[in-house]
Amino acid sequence: MFAWYLRLLGLSMGVVIFLFTAETPLSGATFSRFEESQTASSWTSAPHKRLDLPRNFTEGREDSSEDQGNFDALKVAAQVVNANPFLSDREATRIGNAIIRNSEKYKLDPELVLAVVLVESAARPWARSSKGARGLMQVMPHMAKPLELAGHLNTIESNIEAGCIILSGNIRRLGEEDGISTYFWGQNIRGGGYFNRVEAARTQIRGFHSNKENF
Numbered sequence: 001m002f003a004w005y006l007r008l009l010g011l012s013m014g015v016v017i018f019l020f021t022a023e024t025p026l027s028g029a030t031f032s033r034f035e036e037s038q039t040a041s042s043w044t045s046a047p048h049k050r051l052d053l054p055r056n057f058t059e060g061r062e063d064s065s066e067d068q069g070n071f072d073a074l075k076v077a078a079q080v081v082n083a084n085p086f087l088s089d090r091e092a093t094r095i096g097n098a099i100i101r102n103s104e105k106y107k108l109d110p111e112l113v114l115a116v117v118l119v120e121s122a123a124r125p126w127a128r129s130s131k132g133a134r135g136l137m138q139v140m141p142h143m144a145k146p147l148e149l150a151g152h153l154n155t156i157e158s159n160i161e162a163g164c165i166i167l168s169g170n171i172r173r174l175g176e177e178d179g180i181s182t183y184f185w186g187q188n189i190r191g192g193g194y195f196n197r198v199e200a201a202r203t204q205i206r207g208f209h210s211n212k213e214n215f
Contacts, residue, residue: 115201137163
């Protein structure tokens with residue numbers, strides 16, 4: 001009966017099998033934007049999608065390439081798309097600009113901010129943890145509320161600014177290692193695992209953007 005219906009539609013069984021398998025993960029796992037896990041070591045091995053960015057990509061922000069060792073918004077955008085191919089070029093552009101702008105504003109290394117984004121959310125603006133942390137930098141609503149930023153926590157610009165404010169405050173009070181660890185653990189730091197993951201991501205970021213074939 002099924003084969004007869006396919007003939008009526010003018011489709012072959014081979015076409016149907018191809019269409020089905022093309023949309024089905026090889027592992028058999030179902031994909032969820034909110035639930036899939038991705039580590040700092042896995043995002044760099046994802047297929048790299050070259051960006052088709054507009055000529056006015058950096059319009060509206062200060063040129064920081066000289067101050068930040070040529071690590072600019074374009075390179076940030078390329079890396080977030082590499083981590084999360086589901087991002088549109090416009091989303092990647094906004095993430096790149098927001099990371100560079102807020103790194104400068106809150107005196108943070110942009111590679112560190114990008115590393116936190118990749119470790120926390122694998123560059124997914126829609127990410128939400130089981131404890132309620134939201135967005136690219138997995139900011140808790142009760143931490144963001146006193147900041148009175150525009151938009152909501154899943155807005156790219158608001159989320160990155162909130163995360164940068166919290167991270168820079170931690171580092172200013174506690175130093176870099178404990179400040180980064182506190183971003184994840186809070187005041188009760190339980191080992192250096194989180195700091196090590198962020199540092200591993202930062203090392204991979206440097207390797208990625210030093211490879212001219214990625215741009």
